[in-house]
Amino acid sequence: MKTSIIWVAALTLMGCQNQPEEQSSSANNTAKSVEVSPEEPMNSKQTPSAEKRPHVFQEHGLERVDNYHWLRDDTRSDPDVLAYLNAENDYLESTMADTDAFTDRVYNEIVNRIVQNDESVPYKLGDYWYFKQYKEGQEYPIYVRKKGSMDAADEVLIDVNELAAGHAYYASNTQSVSHDHKLYAFSEDTVSRRKYDIKFKNLTTGEMLPDVITNTTGSIAWAKDNKTVFYTRKHPKTLLPYQVYRHELGTSTDEDVLVYEEADNTFYVACYTSRSNEYIMIYTGATTLTEILYLPADQPQGEFKSVLPRAPKHEYTVEDFNGDWIIKTNWNALNSRIMKAPIGESTDKDQWQELIAHDDETLIYDMETFKDWLVVEQRKEGIKHIKAVHWETGESKLIQSDEATYTMSVAYNPEQDQNTMRYTFDSLTQLGSDLEIDLNTDEKTLLKQDKINGEYKPEDYQSERIEIEARDGVMVPVSMVYKKGMGALNQRPLLVYAYGSYGASIDPRFSLSRLSLLDRGFVYAIPHIRGSQAKGRQWYEDGKMFNKINTFNDFIDATKAMLAQDIGDKDRVYAWGGSAGGLLMGAVANMDGMLYDGMIAAVPFVDVVTTMLDEDIPLTTGEFDEWGNPKNKDSYDYMLSYSPYDQVEAKDYPNILITTGLHDSQVQYWEPAKWAAKLREKKTNDNLVLLRTNMDTGHGGASGRFSYFKETAQDYMFLFKLAGIKE
Numbered sequence: 001m002k003t004s005i006i007w008v009a010a011l012t013l014m015g016c017q018n019q020p021e022e023q024s025s026s027a028n029n030t031a032k033s034v035e036v037s038p039e040e041p042m043n044s045k046q047t048p049s050a051e052k053r054p055h056v057f058q059e060h061g062l063e064r065v066d067n068y069h070w071l072r073d074d075t076r077s078d079p080d081v082l083a084y085l086n087a088e089n090d091y092l093e094s095t096m097a098d099t100d101a102f103t104d105r106v107y108n109e110i111v112n113r114i115v116q117n118d119e120s121v122p123y124k125l126g127d128y129w130y131f132k133q134y135k136e137g138q139e140y141p142i143y144v145r146k147k148g149s150m151d152a153a154d155e156v157l158i159d160v161n162e163l164a165a166g167h168a169y170y171a172s173n174t175q176s177v178s179h180d181h182k183l184y185a186f187s188e189d190t191v192s193r194r195k196y197d198i199k200f201k202n203l204t205t206g207e208m209l210p211d212v213i214t215n216t217t218g219s220i221a222w223a224k225d226n227k228t229v230f231y232t233r234k235h236p237k238t239l240l241p242y243q244v245y246r247h248e249l250g251t252s253t254d255e256d257v258l259v260y261e262e263a264d265n266t267f268y269v270a271c272y273t274s275r276s277n278e279y280i281m282i283y284t285g286a287t288t289l290t291e292i293l294y295l296p297a298d299q300p301q302g303e304f305k306s307v308l309p310r311a312p313k314h315e316y317t318v319e320d321f322n323g324d325w326i327i328k329t330n331w332n333a334l335n336s337r338i339m340k341a342p343i344g345e346s347t348d349k350d351q352w353q354e355l356i357a358h359d360d361e362t363l364i365y366d367m368e369t370f371k372d373w374l375v376v377e378q379r380k381e382g383i384k385h386i387k388a389v390h391w392e393t394g395e396s397k398l399i400q401s402d403e404a405t406y407t408m409s410v411a412y413n414p415e416q417d418q419n420t421m422r423y424t425f426d427s428l429t430q431l432g433s434d435l436e437i438d439l440n441t442d443e444k445t446l447l448k449q450d451k452i453n454g455e456y457k458p459e460d461y462q463s464e465r466i467e468i469e470a471r472d473g474v475m476v477p478v479s480m481v482y483k484k485g486m487g488a489l490n491q492r493p494l495l496v497y498a499y500g501s502y503g504a505s506i507d508p509r510f511s512l513s514r515l516s517l518l519d520r521g522f523v524y525a526i527p528h529i530r531g532s533q534a535k536g537r538q539w540y541e542d543g544k545m546f547n548k549i550n551t552f553n554d555f556i557d558a559t560k561a562m563l564a565q566d567i568g569d570k571d572r573v574y575a576w577g578g579s580a581g582g583l584l585m586g587a588v589a590n591m592d593g594m595l596y597d598g599m600i601a602a603v604p605f606v607d608v609v610t611t612m613l614d615e616d617i618p619l620t621t622g623e624f625d626e627w628g629n630p631k632n633k634d635s636y637d638y639m640l641s642y643s644p645y646d647q648v649e650a651k652d653y654p655n656i657l658i659t660t661g662l663h664d665s666q667v668q669y670w671e672p673a674k675w676a677a678k679l680r681e682k683k684t685n686d687n688l689v690l691l692r693t694n695m696d697t698g699h700g701g702a703s704g705r706f707s708y709f710k711e712t713a714q715d716y717m718f719l720f721k722l723a724g725i726k727e
Helices: 004-010 020-028 079-095 097-111 160-164 537-541 549-564 580-595 608-613 621-627 633-642 670-682 708-723
Strands: 055-059 062-066 123-125 128-134 142-147 155-159 175-177 183-188 196-202 208-222 228-234 241-248 257-261 268-273 279-285 290-296 316-321 324-329 337-342 353-356 362-369 373-380 383-390 396-399 406-410 420-427 433-438 444-449 461-469 475-483 494-497 523-527 573-578 598-602 655-661 689-694
Touching: 055 608, 062 608, 079 097, 079 670, 079 689, 097 708, 142 160, 155 160, 155 175, 155 183, 183 208, 208 241, 208 268, 228 268, 241 268, 279 316, 290 316, 316 362, 324 362, 337 362, 353 373, 353 383, 373 406, 461 549, 475 549, 494 549, 523 549, 549 573, 549 580, 573 580, 573 708, 580 598, 580 655, 598 708, 608 621, 608 633, 655 670, 655 708, 670 689, 689 708
Parallel strands: 383 406, 494 523, 494 573, 573 598, 598 655, 655 689
Antiparallel strands: 055 062, 123 128, 128 142, 142 155, 175 183, 183 196, 196 208, 208 228, 228 241, 241 257, 268 279, 279 290, 316 324, 324 337, 337 353, 362 373, 373 383, 383 396, 406 420, 420 433, 433 444, 461 475, 475 523
């Protein structure tokens, strides 16, 4: 089972078009919410200053005063709030106005690298080849299939450019064909809140079916009757996926049958079809435990059964193969191992047999089954590669690279009954490639090599992997890349990027846009800090809950170690992180902020205690095992000690660019907005605090493949302006 299915459920975006009277109302209320000099127009460089409206929180006998709590508006329509956000946007635009022409050049530079007419590698399902196309000048893909061979005529499934027309934002996270290839399901979100509608198309007639399923995660599972689908519904307030319904095409969604409801609000739910297509699966999981249920796909009216009931701290995933469950489990195996058990007998662990043993040095990340081979994605010393084990002989082989730092992943392989496996490879200097390997002969075939418009020579760039010693003696790996021949490293700007939460590892991959940094002399570094799983599951455990401080220390220590090794100009050091990585930025800004000339905190999670006390906010209850539950005094005290918003104090801070989306469902816009207001109130130097709110989008930013890079160019310009780079 591909782990991405789970992450879609776990984490896993409508434009705000003011009417004339609303704009007038906002203007009339500006003086109440945003203080500006009467001599200065709103769009000058006069710094916005949010009004203080004290709100007192009382927890555990303590009082916390939040002067900017009023910036929270769940309706996203309060005139005072919108006035403040717009004032901040105006201030950012005026502050950066002298770079407008440069920003446009960098945007065009990035976009011009994109190969505009492009196709994905086709995959075969039944008699059809499925793939997606991009055409010149178009923001979104076209999903296409051909019958029989790639020489056949194109049959357009959906053209996302047509569907997105008239929407400021459009995303489709699922496209799924029925088993008989006659019906097509796809999801769409036009509000940027990750609440997807599922729609259906008759591929024989080309007509859309009247069935529309709302408020879902977007994913569906087809039963074998080609008329029954299962889907996951989100909680209307928390947006947590918590129910699985059965829908029969041609009937009203009011008649849909609830087949599973998760009673524990720390869990999230996903449903999908097993890779063999033999089972409908329900995955339900919290941060530290899971349970999986199954139903034969040819018995959609039946009852789901559990593969193995949930147990504390037991996480597992399964894939069916030849009458067995193949199980990736952390049972007595911190880094996971692979077991098998007969389907129908898996609840008895005495029936489990070990296929791949636990390894203290290697984390098993994911698995996939083939005719004669069991394949796992695994991570050792931060590098993700692939291992294949023969079912009968036990022969094993590694698929890896000699490069210092790279990323290798199993690609989409829809058929189990084969011995060829598709996988992807890229690195900080090598563009991505799609490959296929015959697991029996080791013969490799290059299916597609990503391309770049213009001249790009990998040999002009250097990628390296170093290790630095953190303050507690732990060795932290760092991946880095820079362009050769641009002078000594200690004379170059250094950009340090990290995330460090949820066990998510930032793999070293190629980036088209990053070239605009490297070609201007930047050294780009990724410290693989604790809180990720770069060095195994324990690496994650050592960077969460009551060990969270290690995440922040690792980032700071990695930065200092690089400077000590003459990597980067100490006066031009920059940091960047997003979401939980924005929490990292906020904590580091409080702890050792002046180590950095500037920071970019994208959609940052910074009001940790307040958010984690509010169980009506999306994601809160599902993350108690990540951060702690502040209803418990010990967790409250620890979380408060590093919560970026709570710990802002009167001292110098680096230049900070904060970004958010008004419709963000993962980190609500008011967290970054409040943080910007408090930083500006408290800081004792003249460094910039800039807040950019995209009024049309949410957590992921713009949805188009070109429009996405408009904000990237703006972000880069913030760094260039600080670093003194003018062309």
